Amino acid sequence: xxxxxxxxxxxxxxxxxxxxxxxxxxxxxxxxxxxxxxxxxxxxxxxxxxxxxxxxxxxxxxxxxxxxx
Numbered sequence: 001x002x003x004x005x006x007x008x009x010x011x012x013x014x015x016x017x018x019x020x021x022x023x024x025x026x027x028x029x030x031x032x033x034x035x036x037x038x039x040x041x042x043x044x045x046x047x048x049x050x051x052x053x054x055x056x057x058x059x060x061x062x063x064x065x066x067x068x069x
Contacts, residue, residue, distance in 0.1 A: 001024070001025055001026060002022055002023075002024060002039070003022050003023050003024075003025065004020055004021070004022040005021050005022045005023070006020075006021045006022075007019065007020055007021075008021075014044075014046065015044050015045050015046040015047075015051060016044070016045045017042065017043070017044055017045075018042070018043045018045065019040060019041070019042050019043075020039075020040070020041040020043075021038075021039070021040055022038075022039060023035070023036050023037060023038055023039065024037040024038075024039055024057060024059075025037070028068060034062065034067070034068070037057055037058045037059055037062060038057060038058045039055065039056065039057040039058075040055075040056045040057075041053065041054070041055050041056075042054040042055075
């Protein structure tokens with residue numbers, strides 16, 4: 001699940017940019033629980049429609065530390 005902590009909005013000539021910040025929690029495929037993985041989602045809206053989406057999170061850091069699953 002996603003827990004949202006903050007939303008930021010910026011207006012530009014080619015649309016609106018929205019950033020969502022928060023953390024992820026849930027269960028790995030192996031059944032182990034996880035929580036506290038940070039994420040940032042970036043959306044660009046043009047004329048009210050989703051035109052672009054970017055996603056960043058710390059899953060790779062959890063895997064590198066041996067905490068993923």
